[in-house]
Amino acid sequence: MPSSAKILLIEDDAETCAEIAGALGERGYAVQDQATGTGGLDAARHGQFDLLIVDRMLPELDGLAVIETLRAEQVRTPVLVLSALSAVDDRIRGLKAGGDDYLTKPFAIGELAARIEALLRRPVETRATALHVGPLSLDLIDRKARRGERVIDLLPREFKLLEYLMRRPDQVVTRDMMLEDVWNYRFLPQTNLVDVHIGKLRRKIDAPGETPLIRGVRGAGFVLVSGTEDSRPPADR
C-alpha cells in the first residue's frame, strides 16, 4: 500500500472532514484539509499533493469549479469527487469537469480507501500480453489462465474478472468498481451478485489444499494477493 501519500481533502462539513481524515490517517496517508472552495483551490495550487478529494458543494467556490480551474491551469493531480448528489447527470458532470472518480455520500470508508488506492496506482499497465501474480499467470493472447502448471478453465466473463484483479494485485477492489468496470453496467443490484461471481472464480482458482488467492476485505471488497505470506489486512473469509 503506498502509504504517506499526500492527500488534500476539501470538505466543508467539519465532522465528515474529521472522520475521513482520521480514517485515511490510520491507513498511513498524510491528509491536509480545507473547508472552502477558495482555500482548497489555493492549497491545491501550492502544495504538492498526490491526490485531491473534493466535495461537490462547497462554500465560496463550488467543487466542480475548483476542479475545472485546476485542470485549466494544467494541474493534473488525480481528483476524487465526493457528492451527496447521486443522479447520473451529476456523476457525468463531475467526471466532465476533470474528476477522475466520483463517490456518492454516504459511502463505506472501505470503498473510499479502495478508490483512493486505485487512483494513486494509476495508470494500470495495459500493453502487457501476459500477466503474472503469485502463482497465477494469464495469457492475454491465447486467453489462457494457469495456476502454476494447472490450466484453469474460465468462462469469458470470469477471464475478464480475473484479468481485472490481476492488473490490480494487492489492491482492494470494491463490488461497485467491478460491476462498473467488468460488467460495464451501472445499477443497483438487489443481490450480492459480485460475491457470487467471485465465489465461482475462487473455486476455479483455488484447488483443494491450495492457498486462497482472492481474499475478502471487510467493508470494502476483494483483493488478489501476490505473496503467500498472510500479512494482509483482516480478511473475512
Add this chain to the structure above:
Amino acid sequence: MRAPEIFRTTSFHIAAASAGVFALGVLLLFAFVYWQTAARETGTVDRFVERQVARFAAAQPGELIRDLTLSEVRQEQHIAYAALFDGTGHPIAGNLGALPPDFPVDGHAHGATLAEDRLVRAAAAKLSDGRVVFIARDVAELNQLQRIVRRALLLGAIPALLLALAAGALLSWRELRRVRVVHRSVARILQGNLSERLPARNAADDFDRLAIAVNRMLDEIERLLEEIRGVGDNIAHDLRTPLTRVRARLERIRDAPRSDKELEEAIDVAVSGLDQTIGIITALLRIAEIEGGNRRAAFGEIDLARIVHDVAELYGPIAENAGIELAVAAEPRRIKGDRDLLFEAVANVLDNALKFAPRNSRIDLAVIDGPEGPIVRVRDRGPGIPPEERQQVLKRFYRADKSRTLPGSGLGLGVVSAVMALHRFRIAIGDAQPGCRFDLICAPFPAD
C-alpha cells in the same frame, strides 16, 4: 361591490366590447335606413314632378291653364305649386309669383326653397311657344320622416347600449361572486383542507368546465399526497426496522461490555443495518431520478437480446447456486431506450423471480414478439402473484408479507415500473400455472 373590480372583470370587458359593436351596427343600420328613405323618397318625388311637368307641357293651352288654376287638381295631384310664366318670367297662371332664382328650365327635378321657407322638389319645362311651366311638390313630409328616423336612432340605440352595459355589469357581478367563492375554496385548500372542491354546477359553461378540471387536478393531488403519505409510512417502517435493531444492539453492547469479538460483531450488525437504510434511500432517490425523465435524451438503439443475455450471464451463478435452471431464448430485437436502465429492469425482474422460484425449478428468460412489439418475458415456477396483488407489486415498497424477510430494499419492482414508464413501455403480470409470468412489453424501434 367595489366599482373598479367589476370593471376589471372579463365579462364586463366582453359586455363593453359587444355593446360597442352593437352600437356601431345600429349606427350603420340607421344610416342605411336614413339613406334609403331619403334617397328613395326623393327619387319618387322627382320622377313625379318630372312626369307632371311633361304632362302639362304636352297639354292643350286651355286645359293647361285651367288645370294649373284649379286648386282641386293641385290637391288631387299632391302638387304644392303649379304655375305658368311667359317668356320674360311674368306669371300667367298658377299660385306662384315668380320662378325661383336661377332655377334650371330643363324638365328635370331639382330642389328649391320657395316662400315661407318651404322645401320643394320642382321641375320646370319650356313650352313650344316660349312659355315656362313650373311644378313643385312639397317634401316637408319627407323631412319629417327623416326627423323621425333620427329620433328613433336616439331613442332606440342609446337605451340599447345602456342595456348591454347593464347586462354586462350583471354578468360580471355574477362572475365576481363565483370567483369569490372559488377564492374562498382555494384559501381553504391552501390552509390544508385538501378535500375541499370548487363549486361546479352541471351547467357545463366555461366556468364549470374549468372548475371540474381543477377539481380533477385536486383529486389527483390528493391521491398523490395519500400515496406519499403511504410511502412515507412504508419508508418509516422499512427504515425504522433496521435502525431499531442497530440501536438496540449498540445499547446492549454499551451497557454490558464484552469481548472484542462480540463488540466487533455488534458493530458489523450496526453497519449492515445502516447499509440497508442507505440502500433504501438510494433506491428511492433513483426512482425519483428515473421518474424525473431527464434520461429520455440519452436514449439510443439497443438490442434486447444482448441485454437479456448479459443479465442471464450476470445472474447465472446465482441461479446455479440456488439449483435453478436459467433457460434463455432471445433473438436480436432493436428498441430505443436507455441501456443501463433496461438492463436494471430486466435484472430486477429476474432477481425477483430467483427469490421466489423453488429449488430445482426452471426460470425462462426470453425475448418474444408480441402484437405491440418485442416482449421480455420472465417465467418462474414459484407461487405466482394473485391477480389482486399484481398492480400492488409494482408500487414502491410493496412486498408481499411472505417476502418481508427476504433481503433487498423492496424497491426492485418499483424501479422496473419507473423504468418502463420512462420508456412508455408496459408491464403485464400473468399466471403461468404454475408460477408467475412477467412481461416487459416494449415498443418496436421507431424506424421499423
